[in-house]
Amino acid sequence: MSKRQLGLYLHWPYCAAICPYCDFNVYKAAGQDSAPLVSAILADMAYWRRETGPRALSSLFLGGGTPSLMDPRDVATIIEACDQLWGFAEHCEISLEANPTDGEAARFRDLRVAGVERLSLGLQALDDASLWALGRFHSAKEGLAAADLARGLFPRLSIDLIYSRQDQSLQAWTEELNIALAIGPDHISPYQLTIEAGTAFAQAVARGRLVLPCQDLAADFYHLTQDHLETGGFEAYEVSNHARGVPNRSRHNILYWTSQDWIGVGPGAHGRLGWKDARRATKAHERPKDYCQSLRDAGHGLVEDEILSPEAARDEFWLMGLRLKDGVAWSMADTDAAWLTLDPARIRTRVDQGYMWQTTTHLGLTTKGRLVADTIITGLLTD
Numbered sequence: 277m278s279k280r281q282l283g284l285y286l287h288w289p290y291c292a293a294i295c296p297y298c299d300f301n302v303y304k305a306a307g308q309d310s311a312p313l314v315s316a317i318l319a320d321m322a323y324w325r326r327e328t329g330p331r332a333l334s335s336l337f338l339g340g341g342t343p344s345l346m347d348p349r350d351v352a353t354i355i356e357a358c359d360q361l362w363g364f365a366e367h368c369e370i371s372l373e374a375n376p377t378d379g380e381a382a383r384f385r386d387l388r389v390a391g392v393e394r395l396s397l398g399l400q401a402l403d404d405a406s407l408w409a410l411g412r413f414h415s416a417k418e419g420l421a422a423a424d425l426a427r428g429l430f431p432r433l434s435i436d437l438i439y440s441r442q443d444q445s446l447q448a449w450t451e452e453l454n455i456a457l458a459i460g461p462d463h464i465s466p467y468q469l470t471i472e473a474g475t476a477f478a479q480a481v482a483r484g485r486l487v488l489p490c491q492d493l494a495a496d497f498y499h500l501t502q503d504h505l506e507t508g509g510f511e512a513y514e515v516s517n518h519a520r521g522v523p524n525r526s527r528h529n530i531l532y533w534t535s536q537d538w539i540g541v542g543p544g545a546h547g548r549l550g551w552k553d554a555r556r557a558t559k560a561h562e563r564p565k566d567y568c569q570s571l572r573d574a575g576h577g578l579v580e581d582e583i584l585s586p587e588a589a590r591d592e593f594w595l596m597g598l599r600l601k602d603g604v605a606w607s608m609a610d611t612d613a614a615w616l617t618l619d620p621a622r623i624r625t626r627v628d629q630g631y632m633w634q635t636t637t638h639l640g641l642t643t644k645g646r647l648v649a650d651t652i653i654t655g656l657l658t659d
Contacts, residue, residue: 287542296476301544335528344374348386376422434463603640
């Protein structure tokens with residue numbers, strides 16, 4: 277592939293509290309000195325500049341964890357370092373994930389001054405009882421106030437919501453979606469609540485204290501979400517992401533879904549560089565202390581660095597790309613038929629069943645197929 281895009285993902289691992297549904301690489305922020313981690317991240321960025329050479333960044337995404345807990349001056353320093361090391365491509369997207377607590381919202385203005393132009397706000401729910409059940413530490417009122425503040429400060433606003441919660445009704449979810457639309461965001465990411473191993477919610481399910489909607493009701497939530505947001509002017513351009521027009525799609529996440537290049541810095545961050553039989557997969561040390569120590573000892577934060585097999589690179593390509601509503605262009609896989617190969621009979625079966633669509637140029641999932649995307653895609657790739 278020519279003219280591949282390059283992004284940088286920065287993982288900030290600290291949170292004020294660990295949400296009971298979260299299985300990310302996160303740690304409580306209380307008592308942590310962030311200065312050593314910021315220094316390590318900057319040193320890691322310098323290492324990666326030597327690895328990538330002179331390529332401009334198409335996106336910078338500060339995720340976590342809760343990067344809105346960062347000192348805005350540190351955010352500014354990181355953005356300035358990216359500009360000095362790589363420079364930013366035209367229309368580069370600089371995003372930061374935030375929570376809507378009063379303390380973090382107070383940083384919004386300074387984060388905007390630092391250079392953040394797209395805020396991804398983790399509202400998660402829009403009523404107090406649901407927020408409490410999700411282990412969140414902000415109220416619905418605080419969430420709406422933070423969204424209103426962000427809407428006035430940042431050129432683009434994305435909000436995250438969680439649905440298919442215990443005891444949630446379709447009517448209640450409809451009302452939440454109406455409130456979300458009234459906020460006036462540019463992007464909405466509604467995620468179905470799933471139970472991840474090792475989380476507090478997984479323990480609650482095992483003990484019978486948490487019961488999620490059945491599969492049929494979960495499907496109803498999904499279809500309601502698609503229909504309601506589409507009516508509200510949001511295109512479901514990916515399984516769990518809706519944008520008000522193409523310019524408001526997440527440019528950074530599209531790098532993932534189209535198998536472009538991205539650097540991962542910060543504890544536990546993953547990265548991908550190269551293409552096909554030279555696809556480099558990296559992962560940084562997860563524990564902040566180990567990450568910082570690795571930078572001191574080795575000059576980088578890597579704990580894993582390997583070249584994916586052609587089969588693994590191919591599988592990632594399809595698993596990510598088929599999540600997009602636009603599907604995958606056959607030309608995106610170049611002309612290496614051995615690398616590209618999918619079983620035509622399996623594709624035809626899924627098309628006949630209404631899970632996929634196919635043209636001479638593209639292959640994609642239908643709305644019905646996106647509901648069970650992982651199952652359909654994995655079935656195509658299984659030998």
